Amino acid sequence: MAWTREQMAARAAKELRDGFYVNLGIGIPTLVSNFIPAGMRVQLQSENGMLGMGPFPFEGEEDPDLINAGKQTITELPTTSYFSSADSFGMIRGGHIDLSILGAMQVAQNGDLANWMIPGKMVKGMGGAMDLVAGVKRVVVVMEHTAKDDPKLLKACNLPLTGQGVVDLVITDLGVFTIDKKGGTGMTLIELADGVTAEEIKAKTDADFKVALGSKQSNAA
Amino acid sequence: MDKVFSDARSALAGLVKDGMTIMAGGFGLCGIPETLIEAIRDSGAKDLTFISNNAGVDGVGLGRLLETRQIRKMISSYVGENKLFAQQYLSGELELEFNPQGTLAERIRAGGAGIPAFFTKTGVGTLIAEGKEVREFDGEKYVMERGLFADISVVHAYKGDTEGNLVYRKTARNFNPMMATAAKITIAEIEHLVPAGDIDPDQIHTPGIFVKRLVHVANPIKRIEQRTTRKRETVASAGAGEEI
DSSP, X not given: OOOOHHHHHHHHHTTOXXXXXXXXXXXXXXXXXXXXXXXXXXXXXXXXXXXXXXXXXXXXXXXXXXXXXXXXXXXXXXXXXXXXXXXXXXXXXXXOOOEEEEOOSEEETTSOEEOSOOTTSOOOOOTTXXXXXXXXXXXXXXXXXXXXXXXXXXXXXXXXXXXXXXOOEEEOSSEEEEEOTTSTTOEEEEEEOTTOOHHHHHHTOOSOOEEOTTTOOTTOX | OOOEESSHHHHTTTTOOTTOEEEEOOBTTBTOOHHHXXXXXXXXXXXXXXXXXXXXXXXXXXXXXXXXXXXXXXEEXXXXXXXXXXXXXXXXXXXXXXXXXXXXXXXXXXXXXXXXXXXXXXXXXXXXXXXXOEEEETTEEXXXXXXXXXXXXXXXXXXXXXTOOEEOOGGGOTTHHHHHHSEEEEXXXXXXXXXXXXXXXXXXXXXXXXXXXXXEOOSOOOOOSBOOOBOOOOHHHHSTTOOO
């Protein structure tokens, strides 16, 4: 049985560490905030200019001046700070954010990522995604393993790239892969979702990958 | 010289011309200078280039100037929320230059600070780097991006004093502080106008030197794009345990 969106988010939450500053993308990555272990101090960064993002407001307490990068109303915390977009991307580009968790259309075995544009369709823009993958210390992708029946883990991306050699870890509904983005050891399947086999994953994956189940903890601190 | 103008129209009088480049602050609909954008629409100026992270939504913010076809080109990072934008872009009426959001912010900051170009690793190996100089520093590749400077900037601030010093509120700050620095003339709309000296000088976000004209817009209508809320927990489970 493949993982649900919540199970994928819970798996991604295992990449969090005490004291981390983290940027979460829209969609499944946003759900990761529901799985931060009790007692762990994690500050969420919102690239529109906020550190220490709180939960959604109670009804009637929404503030139009307080939104996240998905334009959703949110709240502040005692740890919150606000800053300009230039300062925000200074944090991101400057390598001060520990972890970025985001969605993807395609990931290649060398760590290339495509998640902003499908040629021929109306293009919405990359927003902050290119800056995040270029600047954040560790990049984790959470996505469905296939789009309908087409593999999304490829030998090479055929959509326009968001970043070149930027992805460290991929969590899909079928399993977890590490990527050595500096080259070297390539892509490795390290975990399977419950009831999923490596053979099933091979059949649904275009990328070349090694299998090293249980032998390597991706989340070793 | 008095920086305070009685309304948005007089604050823009004589400034807006056909073909000029205008920066407009805001992220989505948060912190946009809505009243000044309306006044730009009413000026009738056309063939405008707008530098703004987004393009408003249909009928709000820069969406208003799309309706009247006054915008020729947008320089933005994300324009997904606007149907009219998509129509005009796909029909070739509207030119679009996408910038990664951090690159856009830094181009504006650089332009305002007298820096004509800089190198960033954002976008290396992507469409964004095509036709741009790529240089290696310390073994890593970086792409050259140019600073941006506009004819006028329109920004939104929470509070301003008669000297033009500005304070922004929460995430409505976003692109406003850099844009205030990166144009020949910056016009700010402010929700609260106070006498010089009222704002603690240590708390000023944008020093008045960057702001030439001010208009006081009390109680502006602020729209929410994605109203998201959570349920109130029951009184029994809420109370204790949260205090440090």
